[in-house]
Amino acid sequence: MSNLNKMKSILIEKTLKLDCGKEISNFPLAYETYGNLNEKKDNAILIFHALTGDQYASGINPITKKEGWWNYAVGPGKSFDTDKFFVICANVIGGCMGSYGPGTIDPLTNKPIGTNFPVITINDMVNAQYNLLDYFKIEKLFAVAGGSMGGMQVLQFVSNFPNKARVALPIACTASHSAQNIAFNELGRQAIMSDSNWKEGLYDEKSTNPDKGLAVARMAAHITYLSKQGLQEKFGRNLQERSDLKFGFDADFQIESYLRYQGSVFVDRFDANSYLYITRAMDYFDLTKQFNGNLSKAFKDTKTKFFIISFTSDWLYPTSENKDIVIALNAIGADVGFVEIKTDKGHDSFLLDVPDFLSTIKNYLNTTYSNINERRI
Amino acid sequence: MKEEFKVISKFIEEKSRVLDVGCGDGILIEYLKKNKVVDVRGLEISKEKVKKCLSKGLAVIEGDAENDLRQFPDLSFDYVILSQTLQAFMSPEKVIENLLRVGKKAIVTIPNFGHWKVRLDLLLKGEMPVTKNLPYQWYNTPNLHMCTIQDFYNFCNNKGINIYKTISLNGEKISNISNSNLKYKNLISELGIFLLEK
DSSP states (O other), X not given: OGGGGGOEEEEEOSOEEOTTSOEEOSEEEEEEEESOOOTTOOOEEEEEOOTTOOSXXXXXXXXXXXXXXXXXXXXXXXXXXXXXXXXXXEOOTTOSSSSSSTTSEETTTTEEOGGGSOOOOHHHHHHHHHHHHHHTTOSSEEEEEEETHHHHHHHHHHHHOTTSEEEEXXXXXXXXXXXXXXXXXXXXXXXXXXXXXXXXXXXXXXXXXXXXXXXXXXXHHHHHHSOHHHHHHHTTTOBSSOSSOOSSSSOOBHHHHHHHHHHHHHHHHOOHHHHHHHHHHHHHOBHHHHTTTOGGGGGTTOOOEEEEEEETTOSSSOHHHHHHHHHHHHHTTOOEEEEEEOOSSGGGGGGSOOHHXXXXXXXXXXXXXXXXXXXXX | OHHHHHHHHHHSXXXXXXXXXXXXXXHHHHHHHHHSOOEEEEEESOHHHHHHHHHTTOOEEEOOHHHHGGGSOTTOEEEEEEESOGGGSSOHHHHHHHHHHHEEEEEEEEEOTTSXXXXXXXXXXXXXXXXXXXXXXXXXXXXXXXOOHHHHHHHHHHHTOEEEEEEEEETTEEEEOOTTTHHHXXXXXXXXXXXXXX
16 A cells, blocks of 8 residues: 555644543544635635545545545536635544544554544544644635535534534535434444454454455445435346346345445455444434534524535435424524435435536535625625 | 516515525525625425526525425514415415514515406306416416405405505506505406515
8 A cells, every 4th residue: 555655644733632532632634635725715625525435535546546436526627626626625533544543553552553443423523624724724614515424524514613614515414313324334333343353343454354244334334325216227136147046145136246246345445443433423423412402503603604405315314304404504594505306316326426416516616606706806 | 577576675675684485596586686685595396496596506495385484483584575376385374374474574476366357268258267477277277276466455354464565566567556446456467466564
């Protein structure tokens, strides 16, 4: 992994007090940027990634050599137009792409920190990333945006820093992780932890990864990202390179083969312990509870313009949960737009080529950016 | 359309908070923003139209007035506008109640079913009227609850709703409606625009 050396990263020296009570300092936060920061420094967009994302939102990810996770949305002329905007994306703490996480080597033992890593929250992730504003000397971001866990970070960011972003785009997310979502995350964690290679989280990264457990976790999660209709249309009961059922437990069906493939490629790029920590952070996310049951209070005094998007076929973060955020914002008279995009691509829609979704964001950002500039003149 | 917007815009005091219910493509919102510095929000049921509004950076949320007005707190807007959509609701009565709960004042525009052309259609042809403002056939009309200016007057009186002002629109002609000319205006107006308060 020689590319790791070329990875951009800031060292956060000052102490960050985590929600669990522990304190961390002198830790790395890996990031990537796209486009250029203008002279006024008013064109920066901070994008937050989802569970298995990383800082490589656009172009080709130098580590995996695959397209960045939000390549449809981020780039020249795209929704987040990097000809116009300066896009910053960081790997969350707890992640495994250069930021401080369970895979970070502990200098005292010369081994990965593993499960000695503190349990982190969405709030901790956001507070760590806030340091990027200081690093780039950005007084106010033009926008914060993200889908799924990225959307949760958007909500937490605006709540923590009400005057630091002009626009907030929480996409396909929730203000309070549901029991169903906690259940799916627990299924994934159990798959990892019941792999004998996991070794209480102290596995040696080089030789004994809990690959099987992590692959099963990914397979289960992957189903939740798609819709029933989408799966049916794409795979149906099609057989995998065979004309008949084989009366065994090989992958007879295309959907089985597809999931196995998804599981197998995932283990090459993701750390099992990171998966545990990040899913835990999602489960602990309850912005409503942070404000004693009144979500509106999370956004009190904010001048930020919100644009909330959900997808018709997303049953993991359904429209109703996104609408709860809209309702909380309306209750305090915040500037909020909301649309549910029609698609059969499920929760994954925000990562895919959904033209309506991509064009609406693009127009919204471009118009809002020019309106803000007009008002200033 | 233009005249209707002009009238609505005149009703609204500057620096007001406004909600446009059934805002469509957001043309009234844009008109208001251009003419006064007002904080205007929109609620719209059609995804396509919401996307158009959002593309223009407008604060519009997807939703329908019969269910989604509930989420707005009491008196959270200075004015709530309902332009030519009252007749399409399952329960116009409840929508009006909610408009006057959410807004300090409500501006309601109705296509007038008492217009002489409408009356003539039914009288002479014995057919359901089809006009410029009501271009649908009886079997495909979204308009479930048509009413006349007189009907809406009566409704407000029965419900104890104050009518501050009523304007008649007939083509490009804008005129006031009062108790004394109501019968006549109900015959010649294509649209009635009401400024209401609970």
